[in-house]
Amino acid sequence: MHLVVVDPGHGGKDPGAVRGKAKEAALVRLISFKLMDKLYREGKVKARTSFDLCGKDILNDTWPAKQRRIELSEHSKKVEQIDYIFSIHLNSSTIPSDSGLIVCYNKNRNDAEMFYQKVIGHLESIGIDLRGNRKLPLVKRPDLAILKASLSRILMDGLGSQNAFEEVAKKIDTFMKELSKKADTDIPNLIKSTLFPASLPNAQILYDIENHLNLALGESYETMLVSGSNKKQISALLVEVGFISNPTDLKVITEKPTAIAEAIGEGIYKVVLR
Numbered sequence: 001m002h003l004v005v006v007d008p009g010h011g012g013k014d015p016g017a018v019r020g021k022a023k024e025a026a027l028v029r030l031i032s033f034k035l036m037d038k039l040y041r042e043g044k045v046k047a048r049t050s051f052d053l054c055g056k057d058i059l060n061d062t063w064p065a066k067q068r069r070i071e072l073s074e075h076s077k078k079v080e081q082i083d084y085i086f087s088i089h090l091n092s093s094t095i096p097s098d099s100g101l102i103v104c105y106n107k108n109r110n111d112a113e114m115f116y117q118k119v120i121g122h123l124e125s126i127g128i129d130l131r132g133n134r135k136l137p138l139v140k141r142p143d144l145a146i147l148k149a150s151l152s153r154i155l156m157d158g159l160g161s162q163n164a165f166e167e168v169a170k171k172i173d174t175f176m177k178e179l180s181k182k183a184d185t186d187i188p189n190l191i192k193s194t195l196f197p198a199s200l201p202n203a204q205i206l207y208d209i210e211n212h213l214n215l216a217l218g219e220s221y222e223t224m225l226v227s228g229s230n231k232k233q234i235s236a237l238l239v240e241v242g243f244i245s246n247p248t249d250l251k252v253i254t255e256k257p258t259a260i261a262e263a264i265g266e267g268i269y270k271v272v273l274r
């Protein structure tokens with residue numbers, strides 16, 4: 001049976017997108033609980049949350065999202081192969097009319113399209129419209145797939161010389177291990193202490209790397225980090241259920257979490273059980 005991981009976005013100190021009293025982290029947890037209830041009950045796939053897979057308490061969640069990705073990746077490498085990760089998020093925009101469900105994928109557009117069609121179709125069959133105003137509901141996040149590579153590239157860009165790059169490249173594994181050990185890591189500091197010998201960096205380089213790496217560990221990269229340290233890339237889909245910034249989407253999300261969870265569950269079956 002395929003191992004499917006459900007990963008609710010954000011959490012801990014990071015509420016995700018916020019609109020009035022509505023918080024993305026809380027809403028996607030609610031949807032994820034209901035989704036897990038369905039998946040457990042029906043027993044068609046082996047489903048775990050990112051939290052319970054790594055021995056964390058989802059209800060007492062102070063576990064940073066970027067940390068989850070790293071631990072999931074380690075788990076998949078060393079304990080059991082994760083086949084699919086489905087991350088649940090809400091979108092946000094400064095344009096109030098932006099709306100609708102979006103699916104991001106790391107490698108398989110076909111999976112993303114099947115998932116999208118099934119989820120949207122299921123919702124429509126019970127009178128819920130989350131199509132919104134999206135023309136292109138599928139988003140590829142391709143170059144984000146491999147943390148090591150993007151890290152190396154960032155470092156190479158910043159360091160400017162092949163020798164300096166090779167010196168740093170040797171230390172990336174140590175860096176990744178340190179990163180996975182620490183709960184709330186101060187990444188710029190960890191880079192300085194782990195990757196850079198005193199002789200190497202100047203302030204400008206560190207500044208660049210800091211910026212890139214913050215970006216690289218930000219939300220858009222969340223799902224992709226998992227794939228990063230695995231040779232066999234895990235298939236990851238990230239669903240942005242709707243826009244917290246759009247009143248119509250938000251109404252559906254807050255009033256119909258069970259229906260949304262049901263639809264996402266059907267989408268998961270469509271992809272995993274084909």
Ligand SMILES: [Zn+2]
Nearest residue numbers: 009016089090
């Ligand atoms: Zn999010």
